Amino acid sequence: MNVALPLGWAVLLPVLLLAVAWAAVAADVVVAGRAAGRPVPWTTAAALPGREALRLLVGQRRRAVAGDELLRGVGGAVLPIAALLAAAVLPLGLRPVADLGVGIVWFNAMEVFAWAAVWLVGWGANSTMSLIGGYRFVAQGLGWELPHMFALITAAIGAQSLRVSDVVAAQQGLWFVVIMPVAFVAFLLSVAAMAFWGPFGAPVGRDLAGGAAAELGGVDRLVVLTGRWLLLVAAAAMAVPLFLGGGHGPWLPAWAWVLVKTLAVLAALVGLRHRIPTIRMERWTEFSLVVLTPATIAQALVVTLVVLGEGGV
Amino acid sequence: MITLALFVVLAATAIVAGALVFRVDSMARATFLLLLSFLAVAGLVLMTGLQYLGVVIVLMMVIEMVVMAVFMIMYMMNPAGLMTMTMFHNTRGAVAIAATVFVALAAGALVVDWPVRGGVPAPDLTMALGESLMSGQMLTMMTLGVTLFATIVGSVVLATGRGRYDRLGDDLGAAESDDRDRGGVGR
Incomplete structure (x- = not known):
């Protein structure tokens, strides 16, 4: 059953995502200030995303000698576009902008464009630090993609549907996080990892002088950083329909619950970010392949058995 | 009408991007042109109504091409693959093989007596x-x-x-x- 929102919402979706991303950036600035021992007043923090965006808009772009400007431009542009397309299947309330029958696979397909985007941005600059940053992201991606896919599949098994609105409908009584906690944790890890953010920020790390983003200035930098935050917001918001009951909840309307839960997930991510150091690729890859992947497969198996036991399929 | 236009655009993109793979002088560009070609093919698969297969092609090809770029550049003959290169090897043999395969496939598509569909597609x-x-x-x-x-x-x-x-x-x-x-x- 197709329950997509009217088409006008497609125009509103980027605005909503940007607004939530703005709030997340402001919160991150406040938390970072506190962690550094130099508290930032929240009024300053709230205005900072706008000021930074304006500064980058009028700032000078950077071009390296013999860089591949075309590939770098494509890579940068793909990042925000992929985030928006992935968000198209997010139920804003109980109904998404595009209610695809294979919504979960669509989300996954759009968000892996980040692989290509970050690598292209790193490659196109023709700079060693950028190139290493791009390769770091691919190495990390090989680590998080499998647990991430198993986490998505587990939610789909629980609802016996790849349609995101069906997954929400299946959680009317019990949130999926209760019966699939391992998948939820793996998903949250991959949310931060796909946005190369927080503990997974090695691709743009300080030890690489900015890594994949090292040679970005002006509007190029603005597009990539915005795309990164949009990706984080879209992926964090996806945790709500998949594991946290979507728009279901007492008293408030569905859209309000989605907003509250999304902000709660983002708050948890932003709050944890400054307590966890950046993880190195070789550590993350080994942990991901040796611990996380088998754990998420076992989680999928348990949920499958529960579904079969309840007479599903 | 829109369907036809979409088909023409996707088919042309697939072919042109596929051909450009052999014209560009950078391994990164070649790889991502190949990806563009595959994405156009995925669009064609989506047009036939096979949603799952179409989206899975997008998913797999993006990951696959990025991993392939890493390996291709790793095995290239110049350090780091940053210098210009050509995709052509054994030009004459390749032309003969490509022409033969194209003629065989095109002839197959045109000559085969395609069966008429029996029954209806499954609901899901x-x-x-x-x-x-x-x-x-x-x-x-x-x-x-x-x-x-x-x-x-x-x-x-x-x-x-x-x-x-x-x-x-x-x-x-x-x-x-x-x-x-x-x-x-x-x-």
């Missing part, structure tokens, strides 16, 4: 695909899966420089390995 094509793979084609898929897995394990075993006996001693008794790059699990 994803479900139908899953049932086909997990019932009628189960043996094929299982054989395929085990073969692929054995290939992966075999390649890793052949490629690895230091096996577990190097890392943990002849009786595997060492408490910790002496790896230069320590992994995250601690052994």
